[in-house]
Amino acid sequence: MKFIRKRATPLQINDITIIDDAKLKKAITAAALGNAMEWFDFGVYGFVAYALGQVFFPGASPGIQMIAALATFSVPFIVRPLGGLFFGAMGDKFGRQKVLSITIIIMAVSTFCIGLIPSYASIGIWAPILLLLAKLAQGFSVGGEYSGAAIFVAEYSPDRKRGFMGSWLDFGSIAGFVMGAGVVVFISSMVGEQDFLDWGWRIPFFLAAPLGLIGLYLRHALEETPAFQQHVDKMEADDRNAIQNPPKMSFREIASTQWKSLLVCVGLVIATNVTYYMLLTYMPSYLSHNLHYSEDHGVLIIIAVMIGMLFVQPVMGLMSDRLGRRPFVIGGSIGLLVLAIPCFKLINSDVIGLIFVGLLILAVLLNAFTGVMASTLPAMFPTHIRYSALAISFNISVLVAGATPTLAAWLVEATNNLYMPAYYLMVVSVIGLVTGLFMKETANMPLKGATPAASDRSEAKELLQEQYDNIEQRVEDIDSQIKELEKKRQRLIDQHPKLD
CATH class of the missing domain: 1.20.5 (Single alpha-helices involved in coiled-coils or other helix-helix interfaces)
Structure with missing residues (x-):
């Protein structure tokens, strides 16, 4: 184990933080639910992209409609770094819990508003403009959501269980996708294709309101994380004025002192999120538009794959506490490099069973990344700049990854080559492999700037x-x-x- 802060006296048993199990469970539930709501919207958007294309871009060809709808999905990623900059600074100054309560409100309101926007036939060009504004508001709030939630769970978790506990955050992401897909399939099957295009597509977005209220209630009831409270207590002991006016660090200063960690963060997020968006956002459109499966048929296949991912996700996190984080990043990257093309051969086989196997292999490789990302990223930075550094670097990376659905759709249309997504994943796997080789192992170690954290006094000893x-x-x-x-x-x- 390593500690950044020098100690004047030897570490004693009372210096080790004992994590309250009930508070830990509440923290994970609150963080995962907010993340589920975020990805519920992303999942719904990906699964109804064909409908949104017809509602908001009716004059274009089917291929252009699909690209335009997915482009509206990608554009909000431009403002995510701004959201990361804003909420990251707030999180390091005022605490993680307050910021996460704000981001979930903005997410819920902006998602709900998408369901209220009239069609292009009703208000013309204002329809896609309003859609874009709602997505930009989402992008700004999401800029502080995932990084804050990952920090919240990491700072609440015992050192020996941080991988397992952190894996539940992306479990929430996948569950949000599953719920979004299930809602789309259920509603479209109940109302029929024409009614779904007319008004049924709005219902999933309206569900953001009750989900947001539940998430806000859970987050508002939580206490601040032990690691951040330690930081505040130390600042108060050293200088009471520092509580009201904590020292600020610009991104340039953070980059100059933490550049290695920032590069590792960027590489890991790009590798993870490109795979994420390719599989869970683009593939439903790929199956329906390029392989000519019915929308419901393609969505059902993805739902089955995602349900499989739910079972694998916590297992990856648990194993990373035993084996370390690096083996999963390296192994997932090598698997993606070697298996991307064979997987797409299976997906293009026109045999349902083989399509499912191809998607499932990609999903397990994705689990290798998502199973460790939430526990790895917060461990790279010290407490006083953790939110700022992670939020900014994470969202700059996602800015690149967020273009995945649009670029993949454009590449397939431009080249008429159904294997372009596989080549795309192979390029990204090289980034993941380099990242895994250069990243430091953080499993079972205290967070930077914090004392060790244990589940009970026996583990503390x-x-x-x-x-x-x-x-x-x-x-x-x-x-x-x-x-x-x-x-x-x-x-x-x-x-x-x-x-x-």
Whole structure:
């Protein structure tokens, strides 16, 4: 284990944070529900893109309608870094809990408003403009949502369980996708295709209101994270004025001191989210528009794949606490590089069983990334800049990844090559592989700038002993280095006539 802050006295058992199990469960539930709502909207949007294309861009060809609807999905990613900059600074100054309560309100309201927008036939060009404005508001709020939720869970989790606990955050993402897809299929099957195009597509967006209220209630009831509270207490002990006016760091200062961590964060987020958007946002449109399956048929296949992902997700997180985070990033990247083309051969086989297998393989490879991302990213930065650094770097990366559905659709249309998405994933897998090779292992270690966190006092004693063992080993290593240096010194002295 490593600690950034130097201690004037030896670490004692009372210095180790004991995490309250009930509070931990509430924190994970609140964070995962907000994330589920975010991805519920993304999932719904991807699954009804064909309908939105006809409602908001009726004069274009089917292919252009699809690209235009997916472009409206991608444009909000432009404002996500601004949201990350704004909410990241707020989160480091005022705390994680307050910011997460704000972001879920904005997400719920903007998603609900999409369902209220009249069609192009009713108000003309204002229809796509209003759609874009609602998506921009979503993008701004989401800029602080995932990174804040990941930090919230990481700062609440015991060191030895951070991978397992963090995996539930993306479990919420996948569950949101499943729920969004299920709602779309249920409504379209109940009302019929024409009524779904006329008004049925609006219903899933209206569901954001009750989900947002539940999420807000859960988040508002939570206490601040132990790690951030430690940071506040230390600032208060050192300088009471620092609580009211905490020192600020610009992104340039953060980049100059944390550039290695920032690069690793960017690489991991790009590899994860490109795969995410390719599989869960673009593939429903790919199956219906390019492979000519009915919309419901394609969505049902994706739903089955996502349900499989739900079972795999926490297993990946649990195993990462045993084996480390790096093996999953490296293994997932290699798998994506080697298996992307075979998977798309299966998807294009026109055999339902083989299509499912191809998508399932891609889904498990995606689980390798999502199973460790929420526990890996917050561990890269110290407490006082964690929200700012992670939110900015995360959303700059997502700005690149968010273009995936639009670029994939355009590449297939432009080249008439159904394997372009596979080539796209192969390029991204190289980024993931390089990231995995250069990232530092963070499993079972305290967060930077924080004391160790344990589930109970017995585990705290084990952590304390591990810390002492680690110090003893480092002292022995330094002693060995000193002996080697003394030997080298003596050899140099022996070569000089005037030195003794």
